[in-house]
Amino acid sequence: MAKLANNATRLLEAIDYQLIVTLEHCFDLVEGQTLWLEVFGDVTVSGSVQVEVKNFIDDLTDGHINFWNTLKNWLAPKFKQEKYAELILLTTQSYGATAELRHWNDICAEERLALLTRVLENSETRVADSEKQLSKSVKTQQFVMSYERRSLLLEVIEKIKIISDEPDLKTRAVGARSRFGKGIDQSKRDDYFQSLLGYLIEPCLEKDGWKVTYDDFGNKIARLFARYGQNSREFPVVDAAIFEGEDKTDYADRLFVKKLYEIEYAAIVPSAILEHMVAVHTITHEFKRFTVEKVDLDNYKHDQLKRHRSLRSAEMRRCSRKPREEWCLASQDFFDARCGEPVDGMPTFDGTSVEFRNGIWHMLADDEDEEGKEKLHWRLW
Structure with missing residues (x-):
């Protein structure tokens, strides 16, 4: 030129x-x-x-x-x-x-x-x-x-x-x-x-x-x-702008997206996809420069899933007493309440970002249920 x-x-x-x-x-x-x-x-x-x-x-x-x-x-x-x-x-x-x-x-x-x-x-x-x-x-x-x-x-x-x-x-x-x-x-x-x-x-x-x-x-x-130094304890910040040009059409068939449509919460899907991308990028790229062990990440996922199941069980009992036509709205409220909770920190770091924590939930929601063992769901039925 x-x-x-x-x-x-x-x-x-x-x-x-x-x-x-x-x-x-x-x-x-x-x-x-x-x-x-x-x-x-x-x-x-x-x-x-x-x-x-x-x-x-x-x-x-x-x-x-x-x-x-x-x-x-x-x-x-x-x-x-x-x-x-x-x-x-x-x-x-x-x-x-x-x-x-x-x-x-x-x-x-x-x-x-x-x-x-x-x-x-x-x-x-x-x-x-x-x-x-x-x-x-x-x-x-x-x-x-x-x-x-x-x-x-x-x-x-x-x-x-x-x-x-x-x-x-x-x-x-x-x-x-x-x-x-x-x-x-x-x-x-x-x-x-x-x-x-x-x-x-x-x-x-x-x-x-x-x-x-x-x-x-x-x-x-x-x-x-504190942010960029070797062996820093500050959680890595991922600029969401790096994903703006990526093709997101394949996400329509992802299980974690379907689970949000299941509770009729389409408005939250774009941000959920972005959070999922942030979490995946953090794990596959950012964690390489830290002493993050696989067992630490697996334990974090396990703890998040275990807590989610417990909170969901309590909400399911409350929701079961409501008319069926209110179940989706109650599930949306449950989703919003969960996203508003304080973030549990990852080992190795002094803090953990909301986007990463939420992205972990979407990664867990992307897993199929195992026989006799449910994975992460947002529906309260």
């Missing part, structure tokens, strides 16, 4: 890249620190560092607009450079073959100022020789090098560090998954990583700006480890 003229892929990649860099700095936070995203710049850590992130392919030359725009931003009146020990330009760009900027991190403030002065002089000479109008890049250089900003410029350039040749988006993402995924179940690393990025971009309407604190981030990591 051909890309549109206004394709925004590069913009989205730049946003993704910045979020991954932000995540890296979140893991570097120390107690008491706050990280600000797109408030004072791309990524800002209180009292420590301000980072401008550039995801570009072309070479970083002495006159490249990325470098000079970053200088301009750090010279803005509203930017309080005195609050930071370090100002970082982090870019995927490699230095151009003749770029003097490659020596930036190794020279002092006076030498850096001399370098910038030469760049501006060369730019103005080229413009004069070509008799062309000043480009945006040259105008930015003149703004940065103006004499009224010279004292501030010297303070700023002393703090600047250039980090070039950074990994591309895919490489950086893979590395972040690996470094920050230690202790996370291998099959859940993608979910864990996506949850972290989602946490960074979720609206913070109740906070003063778009920020992440050391404490908030630590709490988020703890919650995600």
